[in-house]
Amino acid sequence: xxxxxxxxxxxxxxxxxxxxxxxxxxxxxxxxxxxxxxxxxxxxxxxxxxxxxxxxxxxxxxxxxxxxxxxxxxxxxxxxxxxxxxxxxxxxxxxxxxxxxxxxxxxxxxxxxxxxxxxxxxxxxxxxxxxxxxxxxxxxxxxxxxxxxxxxx
Amino acid sequence: xxxxxxxxxxxxxxxxxxxxxxxxxxxxxxxxxxxxxxxxxxxxxxxxxxxxxxxxxxxxxxxxxxxxxxxxxxxxxxxxxxxxxxxxxxxxxxxxxxxxxxxxxxxxxxxxxxx
Numbered sequence: 001x002x003x004x005x006x007x008x009x010x011x012x013x014x015x016x017x018x019x020x021x022x023x024x025x026x027x028x029x030x031x032x033x034x035x036x037x038x039x040x041x042x043x044x045x046x047x048x049x050x051x052x053x054x055x056x057x058x059x060x061x062x063x064x065x066x067x068x069x070x071x072x073x074x075x076x077x078x079x080x081x082x083x084x085x086x087x088x089x090x091x092x093x094x095x096x097x098x099x100x101x102x103x104x105x106x107x108x109x110x111x112x113x114x115x116x117x118x119x120x121x122x123x124x125x126x127x128x129x130x131x132x133x134x135x136x137x138x139x140x141x142x143x144x145x146x147x148x149x150x151x152x153x
Numbered sequence: 154x155x156x157x158x159x160x161x162x163x164x165x166x167x168x169x170x171x172x173x174x175x176x177x178x179x180x181x182x183x184x185x186x187x188x189x190x191x192x193x194x195x196x197x198x199x200x201x202x203x204x205x206x207x208x209x210x211x212x213x214x215x216x217x218x219x220x221x222x223x224x225x226x227x228x229x230x231x232x233x234x235x236x237x238x239x240x241x242x243x244x245x246x247x248x249x250x251x252x253x254x255x256x257x258x259x260x261x262x263x264x265x266x267x268x
Contacts, residue, residue: 025177029175029176029177050238054235054238054239057175057176057207058208061176064176108243108244109243111244111245116219117219119219120215121212121213121216122212124208124211125207125208127243128208128242131242
């Protein structure tokens, strides 16, 4: 099937999972637990659900940190379509536009085992998202960020 | 943030008593870890209770490991599949000695200490 998050709203099927989250790291933690149950209920197996937890944690925490700059109380809407080829996801927020109007390249940080003092402590988030998703689409519409992607089964 | 510390002869076990080590508790984890490991030798970080680790939690683990300094080692024990997946994806599994269970990590650390 084509990417449901890319289709026009009027044409696309109703999501299997829909959650409105209020911005905040504790709220994201709670919402991830609910989304895990929702996805399992909609037919996602454990392995796919684990991938979804990892990807959504990064995407949602990025919204909290970078789009809303940790300001609490703002909406984040998560929609998920559970399909044979995986989980089609869409995350919408009303925060700041992504830098350069595009999602980060997400290059996995280098690790030099022989020099522990130089190990990276960040930069893993989008690198993991890029490794675990396909067909990432980003659009800025009506002061909202729309991020769509597939977590393949 | 719930965390416990159990001293052994030449090392100590830090057990994270949370089911998620994530962005919402990463800073508290770093503070609590540093306070319980201020003195002592090598550390086993027991993640048996942790069902989920995100990049902030991973960054915090790397930060506390670096904070131990070059003379002290840190091993990880009891990784559940989602935690192991994050370690593998980021290749952090090449940095730490990883043991399936806390018992195995303690046995290995005790043996090293006896040599």
